Amino acid sequence: MRTSIHRLRGRPRLCLTGALAVLLLFLSSSPAAPATPVPPDPTGGPITRGNAYMGIGVLAHDGASDAPPPAPRATQTEGVDVSSHQGEVDWRSLWDSGVRWAYTKATEGTYYTNPYFTQQYDGSFDAGMVRGAYHFATPDTAGGAAQADYFLAHGGGWSADGKTLPGVLDIEWNPYGDACYGKSASAMVTWIRDFLDRYKSRTGRAAVVYTATSWWSECTGNYAGFGPANPLWIARYASTVGTLPAGWSSYTMWQYTSSGPSVGDHDRFNGSQDKLREFATG
Template sequence: MSVRPLIALHPQRARLFAAGVPAALLALLLSPFTVPASADDTPVRGSARMGMGVAAHDGSSPASAGPRAGQTEGVDVASYQGDVAWPTLWDGGVRWAYTKATEGTYYTNPYFSAQYGGSLGVGMIRGAYHFATPDTSGGATQADYFVDHGGGWSGDGVTLPGVLDIEWNPYGDDCYGKTPSAMVTWIRDFLDRYRSRTGRDAVVYTATSWWNTCTGSHTGFGKTNPLWVARYASAVGDLPAGWSSYTMWQYTSTGPTVGDHDRFNGSVDQLKSFARN
């Protein structure tokens, strides 16, 4: 197994490398701060994060910097970011954040509590997301796992609804080996169980090309589930089938401080109303 060290996030570890620490020991010391990869460079289960395949499948063009009128800046983070500089993000205009909580039924983010609480601590409205792996277990089962490990919702005004992150499979077949009809059933099972557990409709995070390919351009969720669309460009472009507008837009993976930056399609007051439902 190889590792990709995040020395930029933890420069004190860089001194170990400079001091000639053996590679095997260095990998062990760095393990809490790394994203593992297998020998053939296939990601290890648990390492997936929101938007992992967007640039590779849809391309990327320079995104306009700074806030847009009528929209509110946000970020999404996973264990890959480690300890996040939340005050820096707040000072840069970020007002909301999502943290990866779970993946499949086999992974919970070890940084979840620190990241989820850290964003709230500086005044952000925050929520949790689940990276779906439809080839490992059923939709309802994964929804239960998500809710049981940080993905719940309450109308306290500072908690955003949970997100189903459904996108390209980083571990194999893009559509997880499912036909479009089977994928739609899986998604419906997840969303129905999430609503039954929390009383709130989950947000669907996806990319237009993935959705239209892997669900057969299914239109059945646009009236109930808010859309978070992924497109690394200066314009959001075509939306997935079934949605006529988006609630959130992940517009870049190269933004300041954490990389993944997003925009809520409304003001801060509208964001607060969205959190309260």
């Protein structure tokens, strides 16, 4: 490797030659490291802001078990979760198939609202289902309290009418970048707490936390402090729920598949239909 120094307007200028120049050329042309893989948009398009949906990272990071899905149980009640990807939903058909509750994506960050929200949210109610709304969290775009306010302003509220479920914080892998949204475990816990505290202070009801055990362990350090107050919606595509995140000894809801017999992801409420209405009432 050779270098030489020349003068330019009285200042030294370093000229790079030989092997060093070749090395710099190689580095400038090397491709960037690939991003963390995520499932594609179900419609076949690219994943862009607003396209995220409940469980978007579960298959990519946890996969699906080869075991058959759980058998129907009289002590559990079937549900679905939907987003804009499902478009207008045939709720009567879902009711006839045994679905008794539903969650609709309302918002993402502080920049997106589901254009099909009214048809999905009101339609499930009109079909006789107990229904609620969820918020897809993006902790790298705005604070937890700000996102809770945005959620509440766009369909995420709750009322004790026996048919409205408490709002859900969908906190999982970032489909647009770093899995933990660039936050340390302690910063992530603070963000989640800010969202949950604001939702509780404005509605009087504790929000449900939707997550997967592996993400929770990685991105919150398996924090155990939310279990006593906030119901858990666990995501695991298998015949059993497996290990739950720290702080929860049981789950309230379980997303057990992303490929159910009809529209949307399929879920189980851990109780009878009467218990479901009790849960909705608070």
